[in-house]
Every structure is written in structure tokens, then in C-alpha cells.
Amino acid sequence: MALSHNLNLASQGTSLKALFSGYLIVVAVGYLMAVVQIQLTHGLADGEYGLSIDDIVYSYYGNRTNSMLENKLHGSMKPMATDEERDAIINWIHQGATEEAYEEQGIQDIFESKCIVCHNADGGGIPDYSEFQNIKDRALVDTGVTISALARVSHIHLFGIAFIFMFVGLIFSLAAGVPKPLKVVAISTPYVFLLVDIASWWLTKQNPNFAWLVIIAGGSMALSFAFMWIVSMYEMWILPRRGTDTRDALLDQ
Numbered sequence: 647m648a649l650s651h652n653l654n655l656a657s658q659g660t661s662l663k664a665l666f667s668g669y670l671i672v673v674a675v676g677y678l679m680a681v682v683q684i685q686l687t688h689g690l691a692d693g694e695y696g697l698s699i700d701d702i703v704y705s706y707y708g709n710r711t712n713s714m715l716e717n718k719l720h721g722s723m724k725p726m727a728t729d730e731e732r733d734a735i736i737n738w739i740h741q742g743a744t745e746e747a748y749e750e751q752g753i754q755d756i757f758e759s760k761c762i763v764c765h766n767a768d769g770g771g772i773p774d775y776s777e778f779q780n781i782k783d784r785a786l787v788d789t790g791v792t793i794s795a796l797a798r799v800s801h802i803h804l805f806g807i808a809f810i811f812m813f814v815g816l817i818f819s820l821a822a823g824v825p826k827p828l829k830v831v832a833i834s835t836p837y838v839f840l841l842v843d844i845a846s847w848w849l850t851k852q853n854p855n856f857a858w859l860v861i862i863a864g865g866s867m868a869l870s871f872a873f874m875w876i877v878s879m880y881e882m883w884i885l886p887r888r889g890t891d892t893r894d895a896l897l898d899q
């Protein structure tokens with residue numbers, strides 16, 4: 647049993663614990679940033695703070711009674727223009743969003759002074775509004791995220807998150823105090839729900855009833871992350887080194 651005795655988190659040397667803990671802390675901060683980012687982009691999709699089912703439906707399926715442009719002007723793009731300017735743009739959308747009216751009603755001036763600072767040719771992935779067609783496309787009914795954006799975010803998530811859970815799971819697999827079946831479940835849950843999560847985005851894009859699956863999958867991943875994180879940290883820094891207390895002496899028999 648000498649091997650299994652050494653292969654546990656509590657009895658690792660301080661430098662390995664520092665390496666593992668540094669990684670776990672940075673990844674946890676990254677996770678919190680992801681939550682903030684989700685709140686700021688998807689959370690505002692329905693114009694109100696906080697992530698709701700409506701936000702998810704609007705983000706993936708779209709709010710098909712309104713245009714993407716109008717929805718964004720009620721949502722995350724609200725602070726980018728004054729109320730009058732937003733009203734002017736929304737009026738223009740409701741009137742059919744023609745190019746003549748765009749030039750004549752001063753809509754072009756609003757876009758040039760308020761939007762093109764960010765929405766330009768090198769805007770880093772966001773649409774370029776110096777091209778009228780790009781505005782026109784978004785003045786039509788909102789069908790949510792585009793397929794190409796969904797494919798891009800999907801592959802980034804699959805690669806990136808699988809990588810995170812590889813290392814978090816590897817560290818956690820050295821925890822000695824967790825029964826094996828629970829350990830296997832905790833380690834595989836994030837992978838299963840990562841696939842379910844990505845699948846649920848594509849399903850919600852087709853049918854808004856799948857939005858709840860996005861929440862369940864995201865929540866399950868977060869739960870298993872938190873569980874593995876807390877257990878790993880606890881075993882490294884709070885649990886005494888194995889072999890130095892009576893509990894471990896008993897376990898080793």
C-alpha cells in the first residue's frame with residue numbers, strides 16, 4: 647500500500663501543493679470572471695440584470711418579435727447612446743430601416759458618433775457598422791446568435807473547458823477522503839455536462855424550450871467544479887499529513 651499511501655493530496659510536499667493551489671485559485675478567479683461576463687452579455691438580453699430563462703432564449707433563439715438591433719438597444723448597448731438617440735434608431739427600425747431614412751433622419755450621425763468607435767472594421771469580432779448592410783441585417787427580426795458565432799464559441803468552450811477540468815480532475819483524483827464512486831462521478835460530471843451544455847445551445851437555437859437545459863448543464867458543471875476545488879484545497883491545507891494522525895493510522899490498516 648506504499649504507493650497509494652503517497653498518492654494523496656495531504657501528504658504532498660509544499661511545493662507541489664503550492665503548484666496545485668496556484669492553478670486552482672487562478673482557475674477559480676477565471677470561473678468568476680466567466681460568470682460576470684455571462685451576466686453582462688446574456689444577463690442583459692432581456693433588458694434586466696440577472697440571468698433568466700428569457701435571457702437564454704433571447705440569446706440563442708432570439709426575440710423574434712423584435713430586431714436584434716432594438717433588443718441590444720434595450721439591453722447591453724443601452725448605455726451607448728442617449729434615450730433620444732435610441733428612440734430615433736428604434737423609430738427608424740419600426741419604419742422599415744431604409745437606407746434613405748438612415749441618411750435623412752440623422753441615424754447615420756448617431757451611428758458614426760456613438761457606435762463606430764467600437765463597431766468598426768477592426769472591432770475584434772463585433773459587427774462593423776461603417777457598412778450599412780451590417781446594420782440593416784440587425785434591424786431585421788432577431789433570430790439570436792448566428793450559427794458561425796455558435797460554432798466558434800462551441801469549439802472554444804469544448805477545448806478550453808475540457809482542459810480546465812483535466813487538471814482540476816487530476817488534482818482532485820489524488821484526494822484520499824472521497825469514496826471512489828463519488829470521485830468517479832465528480833470527475834466525469836463536468837465532461838458529460840460540457841457536452842450537454844454545448845448541445846443545449848444548439849437545441850435552444852432551434853427551439854426555445856431547451857433553455858432550461860442550458861441552466862441545468864451550466865449549474866452542474868459549476869457544482870462539480872466547486873466540489874472538486876473545495877475538497878482538493880481542504881485535503882492539501884487543512885487535513886493533516888497522512889500518517890501523522892490516528893485517523894490515517896486507522897485508514898492504513
Ligand code: HEC
Nearest residue numbers: 687714715718722723726727760761763764765772773784
Ligand atoms: C464601447 C464599445 C461599444 C460601443 C460604443 C457600442 N457597442 Fe455594440 N457591442 C459592443 C460589444 C463588445 C458587443 C458584443 C457583446 C454584446 O453583445 O454585448 C456589441 C454588440 C452589439 C450588437 C450585437 C451585434 C451582433 O450581431 O452580435 C448590436 C446590435 C450593437 N452592439 C449595437 C450597438 C449600437 C447601435 C451602438 C451605438 C448606439 C453600439 N452598439 C455601441 C461594443 C460596443
